Amino acid sequence: MIIWLLLLLTGSTPPITHTVEIRGMEFHPAVLTAAVGDTIVWINRDIVPHTATGAGKGRWDTGQLGQGAMGRYVPQHAGTARYSCTLHPTMHGKLIIH
Amino acid sequence: MLAIALTLALTSALQAQAPAPDLSDPEVAHVAVTANRIDIDMAKLAQTHTRNGAVRQFAATMITDHTAVNSQAAALTTKLGVTPKDNAVSQSLQTGATQARASLDALHGAAFDRAYMDREIAYHQAVLDAIDQLLIPTTENAELRTLLVDVRPAIATHLEHAKQLRSQLGAPARTGK
Numbered sequence: 001m002i003i004w005l006l007l008l009l010t011g012s013t014p015p016i017t018h019t020v021e022i023r024g025m026e027f028h029p030a031v032l033t034a035a036v037g038d039t040i041v042w043i044n045r046d047i048v049p050h051t052a053t054g055a056g057k058g059r060w061d062t063g064q065l066g067q068g069a070m071g072r073y074v075p076q077h078a079g080t081a082r083y084s085c086t087l088h089p090t091m092h093g094k095l096i097i098h
Numbered sequence: 099m100l101a102i103a104l105t106l107a108l109t110s111a112l113q114a115q116a117p118a119p120d121l122s123d124p125e126v127a128h129v130a131v132t133a134n135r136i137d138i139d140m141a142k143l144a145q146t147h148t149r150n151g152a153v154r155q156f157a158a159t160m161i162t163d164h165t166a167v168n169s170q171a172a173a174l175t176t177k178l179g180v181t182p183k184d185n186a187v188s189q190s191l192q193t194g195a196t197q198a199r200a201s202l203d204a205l206h207g208a209a210f211d212r213a214y215m216d217r218e219i220a221y222h223q224a225v226l227d228a229i230d231q232l233l234i235p236t237t238e239n240a241e242l243r244t245l246l247v248d249v250r251p252a253i254a255t256h257l258e259h260a261k262q263l264r265s266q267l268g269a270p271a272r273t274g275k
Contacts, residue, residue, distance in 0.1 A: 027253040047170050048163040048252050067166070087159045090258045 015074075017041055020093065022050050022065070022085075027093035034097055036078055043070045050085045052093065061086075121185060121236045127175050128182035129191070129233060130246065133225050134164040134171070136195040140217070143202060147210045152263055156218075162257065167249050174245055187232070207265070215264040222257040229253065 015037040021028045034040060042052045044065040052071060052080065054060040061084035062071025066088070075097045085091040121129065141160035148154055175182060196215055205213050230240040230252050 025255040046252065047248060048166045050262060067170075072262055087162065088255050088259060 015039065017042075019043060020052070021045055025088060025091060027052070027091065030092070031094045031096065034075065034095060036075055036097055039075070040073050040075070040095065041070055042072075044068065049087060051087060051093070052083050053086045054081055054083045056082075100187060103120075116211040121187065121232070121237050122183065123178075123237060123242055124180050124183035125185040125187070126233050126237050126242065126246075127171060127180055128184055128188045129228070130249075131168055131171055131182055132188040132191050133228070134168045136191060137218075137221065138164045138168075140195070140199065140202070140214070140221075143199060144210075144214050147202070147206060148214070149207060150267075151213050152266070153214065154210045156215075156259060156263055160218075160260075163252055164257070167252070170245060174241060178239060178240075178241065187228075212264070212267050212269070215260055219257065219264060222253055222260060226250070226253050226257065 013033040013035065015035070018032055018034050018041065020032060020040060020042045022042055025046065025048075027042075032040065042050075042062055042065065044067060046049050047067055049064045049066050049069075051064055052062045052073070054073075061074050062073065065071050068091070075095065078097050081095040081097060083093050083095065138161050141157035141164075144157040145154060148157070167214060179212065202210065202213055207255075229246055234246050237246060
């Protein structure tokens with residue numbers, strides 16, 4: 001209750017977890033909006049392995065995710081972050097961090 | 099030339115089954131496993147012949163992905179008690195692959211890269227056609243059919259990746275003929 005009131009007063013919300021499913025060789029959703037400090041989880045539903053790998057500065061990488069495996073990323077800065085699968089460069093996704 | 103030879107091999111394999119393709123499930127499983135193994139072997143050849151980092155990475159992905167698919171296929175056939183059965187389509191695939199491999203093996207450097215990527219484009223397109231026109235329609239077991247449906251997007255992505263990479267390699271391949 002106290003924490004809730006503090007959050008209400010400061011206007012911020014607690015970090016939450018977002019899930020991106022990788023299936024059919026696509027990221028679902030392909031565009032995800034999240035807040036700084038939220039956790040983004042990718043779960044691979046495909047037979048073949050994938051990665052979610054950020055482009056540009058501050059490059060991040062879930063590493064190779066086999067079937068059923070999960071990878072995480074917690075963005076620390078606001079902005080738009082494009083990412084792809086390094087194994088399948090035609091697969092793209094985008095994070096909008098606020 | 100390689101691409102044409104490979105497409106012809108798969109097309110003739112499809113036509114050999116016309117007008118009503120009728121493979122049993124053990125034969126479908128054999129075709130699927132053979133198709134994956136052929137591309138793994140070709141990728142291993144590429145890794146010994148290319149000096150191009152992007153082509154090497156593509157070949158590594160082919161090995162990883164087609165190995166994963168074959169592992170899944172092996173697990174499913176074991177679960178179903180199905181023993182993959184050799185057949186005319188598998189044999190046609192293997193014959194085409196042997197010919198393609200002999201031609202590719204004689205090439206090196208940029209000429210190899212272009213010919214290999216041409217071959218990968220033709221092969222993945224032909225495999226997609228085979229999945230759509232032959233394998234899925236003829237498969238009776240629902241789990242085996244689901245596996246084929248699940249694999250299809252990976253083949254389509256490989257095809258797109260191959261086209262993208264080939265467009266960066268420049269002039270048409272020369273096979274010396």
